[in-house]
Amino acid sequence: MTVAPTPPPDVTLDMRGTHCPAPLLGAKRIVDDLQPGQVLLLYSDCPGTPDDLFAWSRHTDNHVMRSERQPDGSHAYYIQRGRSHHPIPNAVLDLTGVVCPGPIVEAKKLLGSMAPGETLKLVSNCPGIGADIAEWVKATGFALLVTEEIGPGKFEFYLRKP
CATH class of the missing domain: 3.30.110.40 (TusA-like domain)
Incomplete structure (x- = not known):
């Protein structure tokens, strides 16, 4: 089985040092402004972030593509914007x-x-x-x-x- 490579991030958000739900809220604000298919790279060291992100992604059309443990103990999450379910407002x-x-x-x-x-x-x-x-x-x-x-x-x- 071949795993498709993760696309490079379009935006990076470093939320290390913040507590939940701040990483999720920050990610949501950024992802909401991305175009479908674009990727956010989120850095977080909050232990609740994985649960928050994966629960959120199940209720939205966004996708946590990959997470990687970083040398400093934090995690990097690659989040791809799903197809837009909201119109883009003027x-x-x-x-x-x-x-x-x-x-x-x-x-x-x-x-x-x-x-x-x-x-x-x-x-x-x-x-x-x-x-x-x-x-x-x-x-x-x-x-x-x-x-x-x-x-x-x-x-x-x-x-x-x-």
């Missing part, structure tokens, strides 16, 4: 902490200035935002492409202008 509106109906009001303003077919990523932790967004898109004709809870009560919404 604009990002992070309204974490803004009370409702603020996120929808601001999203409407920004979407109004965008071209047809463009996508907005709206981030909000406003209680009830999920139901509010669902009703709002029905009433306005905007398309809700993806909804993802990225933390307790914090959501990302991908909205496309018709």
Whole structure:
């Protein structure tokens, strides 16, 4: 059996000296910005990182290709971005902490200035935002492409202008 060589990393992130979940959170932030197929090389000496990374990769389309023990006792993890399950937004509106109906009001303003077919990523932790967004898109004709809870009560919404 021949093992395919690991592609060279496109980005390197050194998280040695940080505690979990920091290595996973750092890796997620970087991998989310990579194109499908690109590789992140993550260095971590936190003993919980392997469990975190492999659990995360099972729930995403990303792949931990290889891990290597380093001479200093840390590990190097080669993480490949999977196929994109989220559209690439043309604009990002992070309204974490803004009370409702603020996120929808601001999203409407920004979407109004965008071209047809463009996508907005709206981030909000406003209680009830999920139901509010669902009703709002029905009433306005905007398309809700993806909804993802990225933390307790914090959501990302991908909205496309018709």
